[in-house]
Amino acid sequence: MRLLLFLLTCTLLGALALPARADLRCDRGIVRQGDRMAEVSLACGEPDVKVVLHSVLTAQAGFVPVEEEWQYNFGTQQFMRFLRFQNGRLSQVVTGPRGFSRRANPRCSPNDLGTGMSQLELLARCGEPDSVDTLITSAPVPRLAAGAPYPLGVPAEEWLYRFNSQQFMRFVMLVNGRVVAVESSRFRD
Structure with missing residues (x-):
């Protein structure tokens, strides 16, 4: 009995030590770590x-x-x-929050904008921005996870959302598809 328990424990520990596979079941097939972008596109x-x-x-x-x-x-x-590709091959599948209805919220408010959101979540909550500017950051940008901030000179997008008859605005900065900063501004006449 002890031998059986020992073997079962070793098997479980060995399974935990294996690297996690990036598998995802889509409507037209299963994608796995190492699949090409075209294969993922066909399946998902x-x-x-x-x-x-x-x-x-x-x-x-x-x-x-x-x-x-x-x-x-x-x-x-x-x-x-969220599927990550390295040099055209699937390297990682990350599960995010629950999905959403495809229609954007027509009553998006400034409080719906927050750091840590994915670009997809931002589009779901507030729809397309009023404008998008691509820029290079002029100061370090805080990382969402623990660690050093993104350095000066990182490519970013700045999305503009207008609220309250276009008098109140929010600028949303995205780096690597994630919201890293939200700033308020008022329209000046």
Whole structure:
């Protein structure tokens, strides 16, 4: 009996030590770690949002994405999924919060905007922004997880949302597909 218990314990510990696989069941198939972007697209469809995390400048092709995140919203009955690709191959599947109805909230308020949200969640809560500017940060940007901040000079997007007859505005900064800062501003006549 002790031998059986010992073997069972070793088997369980060995299973826990194995690296987690990036498997995801989609409508048209299962995707696994190492699958190509085209295979994932065929199985899961086009993502709701694609975020280029890192790219390399080449002489022939210009900027080539090296690391991307595809954000999927599978609806209110499932969780959102964030698929990371390294050099065109699926490297990680992260489960996000519960999905949402595809219609944006027509009564989005400034309080609906918060740091840590994915780009997909932001679009779900408030819809398309009034404007989008692509910029290079002029100061370090706080990271959402523990660790050093993103350094000066990180590519970012700044989204503008207008509230209250366009007199009250919020600027939302996104880095790597996540909201890292929200600033308030008033329209000046």
